[in-house]
Amino acid sequence: MSKSEAFREQIEQGYQFKGDSIVVGAAMYEGQALTGAHVKVPLKTLNRHGLIAGATGTGKTKSLQVLAENLSLNGIPVLLMDLKGDLSGLAQPSPGHPKIDERMGQIGLDFNPDSFPVEILTLSEQGGVKLRATVSEFGPVLLSRILDLSETQQGIVAVIFKYCDDQKLPLLDLKDFKKVLQYATGEGKKEFQEAYGRISTSSTGTILRKVIELEQQGAELFFGEKSFDVNDLTRIDENGRGYVNIIRLTDIQDRPKLFSTFMLSLLAEIYSTFPEQGDSDRPELVLFIDEAHLIFKEASKALLDQIESIVKLIRSKGIGLYFVTQNPTDVPNEVLAQLGLKIQHALRAFTARDRKAIKLTAENYPVSDYYDTKEVLTSLGIGEALVTALDEKGRPTPLAATLMRAPMSRMDVLTDSELKALIKASGLVSKYNETIDRESAYELLNEKIEKAEQEAAKEEAKAPARTTQSRSRGGYKRQNPVVKVLTSATFIRGVLGVLKKVIR
Structure with missing residues (x-):
């Protein structure tokens, strides 16, 4: 048996699964595709997470597209983070091309152009279903970690949430949070101190500054109502295909804090909402995070720890999480160690640092008798x-250099008119795109101010005229301290929307 034949046999045996699987391409030996030697990913282990990596222009996005298409065909919903704006083409069939036919012939698969059910979601002013959540749903733990607060500051945030619960003050957006925060060290200082202990004005000032920093990255479009229900990500269309939910993020690439805030809150909400799935034959939902380095860029240690914890735990809910980035070193080692499927496109070695990164990357893959992985x-x-997955027993499959299959859908963006038509046909736009600003902590505290002001006016009217005249001569006009604090410039209206709850 030749070495090529031995390699084919290893691939055919190593990628033979009992359950359903996705064919991603054909194995290659010495630069040539072995037609019919299909490299597959079993549906059963898709909740073990994964990585799609490679230099710019090597085909990462197309590999993501192929996985999303085949998951949808198998009735598994998908959520895609589209930072470059090139995934909307999933809604239209591929126009085809002779080179596609040639590639699919080499792989040994028929090429059938197809389109998929797509829902466009957005965090910004762009068209699509608006994603929001209230501050209350976000919770004190997650909010503190996003803001990178100290232990003392985290305690203050917890007190703010507790006060709002006790006083029945809805904490919906950041304007509510900022107002209560300021009240705690103003007129409400005595009230807070008696019930919850002393609150430092320097600590509340630091928290306020960090909230404003988050606002400056666009959080006013993130916190508020109506909150998005993550169960709407798991819809199946009338043909039994899973929806491909695409979050358009093209206008927040330069706002990593907002992106990481959204991602962590989404994962936390999914984890807290979805039931335990156990050892299922297929995932409930698969998420692809394009340009994943933006999540980890400038992330605090607390935030990285939170992400690591969620990655470890969320697979028990039937959720697969896939990071798409240029270099595996963009992903922290603690997270990288949790990833089962690895699709590694070409890396370029222009510098000594690049060569070191390639060496480290090669060490993350199973040893092969047929390849020099670094080369x-x-x-x-x-x-x-290079592809390696986990088989149905959780063991790594043989490492295979793979000629990846072509997407069935369009490998290009939708036109403006196509995108508008898709959004108009959405069943979720009318459900989520109405902005709601109901009575909350901001308005209720304003009422409290007004009542205090009215009471002060009544007391002053009852006072002897002599006292009033004395005050007038002294140039002193009494202002209720509640009014003074709660009408200050720091209480400008703060924000709107994102997603839900917390990790307890």
């Missing part, structure tokens, strides 16, 4: 990748 990493062509 293959720099010689892969466009649409080729």
